[in-house]
Amino acid sequence: MDRPSAVERSLRKAAPHEIFDVIRSLIERRHHARSVELLMADYAMTRLQPIGVLPHTLPPLSVHDSAPGRAFGAQKPHCVYDASTSTVTAHLPVSVRGDRLGVLSVRVEGGEDGLAADAVEQLQEYADALAHEVVVAERDTDLFLQARRAERLTLAAEMQWQLLPGRSCARPEYSLGAQLEPAYAIFGDSFDWAASADDLYLTVSNGMGEGIEAAMLTSLMVNALRNARRAGLNLSDQAYLADQAIYGQHQGSRYLSTLLLRFHLPTGDVEIIDAGSPRIWRLRNGAVEAVELEAQMPLGMFQDTAYISQHFRVEPGDRLLFVSDGVYDALSPGGEKYSFRALAASITSTRLLPASQVPRAILQELLGYRGSGPAVDDSLVVCLDWHGRPDPAGAG
Numbered sequence: 001m002d003r004p005s006a007v008e009r010s011l012r013k014a015a016p017h018e019i020f021d022v023i024r025s026l027i028e029r030r031h032h033a034r035s036v037e038l039l040m041a042d043y044a045m046t047r048l049q050p051i052g053v054l055p056h057t058l059p060p061l062s063v064h065d066s067a068p069g070r071a072f073g074a075q076k077p078h079c080v081y082d083a084s085t086s087t088v089t090a091h092l093p094v095s096v097r098g099d100r101l102g103v104l105s106v107r108v109e110g111g112e113d114g115l116a117a118d119a120v121e122q123l124q125e126y127a128d129a130l131a132h133e134v135v136v137a138e139r140d141t142d143l144f145l146q147a148r149r150a151e152r153l154t155l156a157a158e159m160q161w162q163l164l165p166g167r168s169c170a171r172p173e174y175s176l177g178a179q180l181e182p183a184y185a186i187f188g189d190s191f192d193w194a195a196s197a198d199d200l201y202l203t204v205s206n207g208m209g210e211g212i213e214a215a216m217l218t219s220l221m222v223n224a225l226r227n228a229r230r231a232g233l234n235l236s237d238q239a240y241l242a243d244q245a246i247y248g249q250h251q252g253s254r255y256l257s258t259l260l261l262r263f264h265l266p267t268g269d270v271e272i273i274d275a276g277s278p279r280i281w282r283l284r285n286g287a288v289e290a291v292e293l294e295a296q297m298p299l300g301m302f303q304d305t306a307y308i309s310q311h312f313r314v315e316p317g318d319r320l321l322f323v324s325d326g327v328y329d330a331l332s333p334g335g336e337k338y339s340f341r342a343l344a345a346s347i348t349s350t351r352l353l354p355a356s357q358v359p360r361a362i363l364q365e366l367l368g369y370r371g372s373g374p375a376v377d378d379s380l381v382v383c384l385d386w387h388g389r390p391d392p393a394g395a396g
Helices: 006-013 016-031 067-074 117-137 143-147 155-163 211-230 235-250 340-349 358-370
Strands: 035-041 047-050 078-082 087-096 099-109 168-171 174-181 190-195 199-206 257-264 269-275 279-284 287-290 310-313 319-323 379-386
Touching: 006 016, 006 117, 016 035, 016 099, 016 117, 047 067, 067 078, 067 087, 067 099, 087 117, 099 117, 099 168, 117 143, 155 190, 155 211, 168 190, 174 190, 174 358, 190 211, 190 379, 199 211, 199 379, 211 235, 235 257, 235 269, 279 340, 287 340, 319 340, 319 358, 340 358, 358 379
Parallel strands: none
Antiparallel strands: 035 047, 035 099, 078 087, 087 099, 168 174, 174 379, 190 199, 199 257, 257 269, 269 310, 279 287, 279 319, 319 379
8 A cells, every 4th residue: 555655744744834844844854955945926927936934035036037937837847056056956846737836946965967867856756745735735824825926916806816726737638727817906707627537627707897896796606607517517507507696696787708618538529608708719730710609698697598508629739728808809009909810829929838838928918919008807818738538558
């Protein structure tokens, strides 16, 4: 019988706010590390924030042009030699099932040849164990959530971020990434996902309104859909019950444009309900095209709306982009709307990036188009790369 490692046992015994102190002590003792640092990715995914004694901490580092940022982006260990101190710093991604949380940086004595492969592997195991415990610890301590903040969140943004399942995830069949902007003052756009052995459920919603009202409306929808999904209902009934929950609360005065999808993992069949949706774009064989669907009523607009599923199929190598109207309705400083051509160019230019990095990159290009002024709406991009289920017959 496999038993938990000594590292895992030590972490499980620690108080939630002490797990990083425990891992740091273990690494310092076993690897004679000179320093051990945990950096958490901020909500905008542009900075890595060192954990310290909050609110006092070290200056953040850029995700884009720093050594820890290189490990974070590539999701691989990155070692840097410092001749002045004869040390090597190993930067190790801290991630859980594809959800990128941050970077663990460990500085030890070493030469220009860097660290031995087995030493890097051992340190990565520490980072992996820490990642799992951070996710669990966040239920009972604010330490790691506070460390993610480069600035204060609005209350609406606080409510929205607590709804989300993560910002990326991966399985052999698919990779997912998502990002909301402005990260610290989002309104009502949201996404959710959940997977079983053979199905991936994904919802993408375009929020209505602003501030607390928008966040409360989105919270009602997300929890209604989760409740229906966890009751084992099919996609049409999930949409119906969420629709009635929103209508019962607001009598049609407030509603949500939402996409509901179920991916059948063995076959790539996609069941979808387009309830006044955000838009879907597909990148296949280098060409960008819109996925045309029959639009149905937004959730909560009318009483007793019946929703009908549609179907299409994804193929290995397909990339799907789900985009809210805060992206395609964005205006340049001169008042020109962001066009399909501009979005298609952005999708094409990011084709070599992994799914987890695509939303951030597209939103960054959008910011360059829109200019530095305040956004009139929040923007959401979700990226799904479809790999298909591996063939067991070809595994050998």
